[in-house]
Amino acid sequence: MKPITIAIASGKGGTGKTLVATNLAVFVARTGVRMTLADCDVEAPNDHLFFDVHPDVSVVEVPIPEVLAGTCPEGCTVCRDTCRFGAIRMLGGGPVVFPDLCHSCGACVDVCPAGMLGERQVRVGQTGAGVVQDGLGLVMGQLDVGQMKAPTVIGATRERAGTEGADVVILDAPPGVACSAVATLHGVDFLVLVTEPTSFGLHDLVLMVELGRELKLPMAVVLNRVGTGVVDVAGYCQSEGIPIIARFPFDREVAACYADGGLLVDGHRLGHQWFSDLWESLREQLASIGSGVPA
Amino acid sequence: MIDLETMASVVISNDENRAGAEGAGIGAVELLAHHGAQAAIVTKVGPKAADAFRRAAIPVYMAAGLTVREAVTAFSRGELTRLDLG
Secondary structure, eight states, rough: OEEEEEEEOOOOOTHHHHHHHHHHHHHHHHTTTEEEEEEETSSSOGGGGSSOOEEEEEEEEEEEEEESSSOOOOTTTHHEEEEEEEEEEETTEEEEEEEGOOOOOHHHHHOTTTOOOEEEEEEEEEEEEEEEEEEEEEEEEEEEETOOHHHHHHHHHHHHHHTTTOSEEEEEEEESSHHHHHHHHOOOOOEEEOOOOOOHHHHHHHHHHHHHHHHHHEEEEEEETTOOOOOOHHHHHHTTOOOEEEEEEOOHHHHHHHTTTTTTHSSSSSSHHHHHHHHHHHHHHHTTTTOOOOH | OBBBOOOOOOOOHHHHHTSSSHHHHHHHHHHHHTTTTTTTEEEEHHHHHHHHHTTTTTOOOEEOOHHHHHHHHHHHTTTTOOOOOO
């Protein structure tokens, strides 16, 4: 059966995506639900810091065109003209491929009338998977240094998370609303937006809500660090009809626990209750959209 | 582009490349190559454009803080530094 997929995202970085994703995943796994947590922040994955993990690693590769030995037809620019991404340019009398711009669509290879283009596999990152604790599966995506194809690695991470036999998959999304966020969020069943009551927190939440609407996703907000600012996030959420399903305080003990690599569900006196309440609220949200979670 | 013998200049629009999200530099180099540029004078050059210049076999010279006329004159006298594009 296809798992229910919940993305934990935020426009602004550092609002608490990973805090919410890791603790929620562990809490839910302990209730007996088959759970996989997938770290889709492939440019800076850090979910694994909270677990003892020995991942099974697989390589993520993309096909990149290469010009084969031989001679192109005189004046031919078909491959260059076909590429929507400007990744092939006519330089020095023939086509030159710029791999960073290539989206691996294969169109250039298909249209070449002279069979002058082949493809080679280029490594762009890796995924890792392992069971960490309480039956919780952890899948991690990691983009290689110097590579630009984060969405490709995110796609591979999501695909792998979907094959781990889970009932529920939690995706820890990268910050922002650009390609990496879209790659993580499209097609998920529910979107949890983590924000904080600061100007930046609200500003980027608004962008995120716009993206969520564009992707037609049901969503709810977790308001983190309540007390660190006085911006009226609740007023915005109310006017937009988006429920706030949890409020976590700005709390030194949370920061201390987190900085120590600990989980709030184990290392904070209120952690278990917070995530129990959050999961209960989230289950109600999922039930209301017809995505019931097995008990 | 400037013809060194006559000092006649022609302006080529790079609008098509500027409109793209990425690849403006290499697109500009491709345009220059298409129009037969034999050398380029730049204030700076990005890594992809540098690669494109190298593949197009167009030598690149550095000129900062000069007017176009001053830069071209300096180039003609062999006073500009050629960039090593690797």
